[in-house]
Amino acid sequence: MDKKLVQETKDYIKALRLAGIRGDLIERVGEAYKDDQSYEEFLRDVFRKAYDVRKENSRKRRIKNAKFPYKKYLSDIIAEYLPDSAQEKLKELKTLKFINDNRNIIFSGNPGTGKTHLSIGLGIKACNEGYKVFFATVPQLINTLKETRSEKRLRSFEKKFEKYDLIILDELGYISFDKEGSELLFSFLSLRAERKSTIITSNLSFDRWNEIFNDPALTAAMVDRLTHKSYVLNMNGNSFRMKETKDWLEKSS
Structure with a gap:
């Protein structure tokens, strides 16, 4: 040699x-x-x-750049613990066809029923299959939108996010917004409507979204824009986390 x-x-x-x-x-x-x-x-x-x-x-x-707060996998989900709506759609959502079809997913229901787990699981699967994904809580996104607007970087920030195949926005409903925040979020989501996919998790049903946005007209427009051709899953049910904890305690005893 x-x-x-x-x-x-x-x-x-x-x-x-x-x-x-x-x-x-x-x-x-x-x-x-x-x-x-x-x-x-x-x-x-x-x-x-x-x-x-x-x-x-x-x-x-891709997984690192997605900024997931932690890793959750679809393989870890016990399907029978999920609310009926999620159980019925899980197999279809796992195909990720909704991304190619530019369709949104709205997970709406009480805490602990698997909304964030499903969202991150789908996001990681998308990363594994070559899609560009980004995760943020809704309050984090609104703060960033406000900062970029004040620094006159809003349009460049929006252009960057238009390139993501999937954006996951978690925790819509835990914190209400001022008028500026509501309008910025609406504009941001409107840019992606029917062009790219967005997953949103919320602890509030649509009829209570006005509690967040404090603007009936904007709320109606937001719901209409987000739900058009979207998967809307009712995630009300018993706590997924409580069931997992109970199983863990029983195995440990």
Whole structure:
């Protein structure tokens, strides 16, 4: 094995930023000699490894950039613990077809019934399948919208978010907004309507959304815009978290 030639090759690989090749190149060359591997097979295996490493790094980067508060997976959900509406639609939602169809999902119901778990689970699955996802609570988003507007960066911020295949907005209803916040949120969601997918979780039914926005006309327009061609799931039911805790206690006893 010509070590000088291998080092020169590694330098080229580094310059080209081909992750997954440089580290074990000497070992791979040695294996190729040992197995009497053809040039074509060797090149295929080397670049397949680089492809796999880049694909995996991209997947991890998408999950990191999504800003999930924690990781929850669809595989962890006990379907029979979910409210009936979620049980009926879960299989369909798992296909992620709603993203390709630019449809929204509204999870509405009392706390602890799996709204955030489902949202994050769908978001992580979307990241794994190559979609660009972002997660935020509604109060966080409104604060950011206000900041970017005051700094005259609102339009550039909105353009950035128009590129996300899926945006997940959690906790609509826990905090009411002032007029500016309501209008900013409405404008932000209107830009995505029927063009990109948004998942929203709320502890309030639609007839109580005016308690958040304090503007009947804007509330009606918001509900109309969000629910058009959307999946609206009634998540009222017994607490998913309480059932999980009860199961854990029974197993621990």
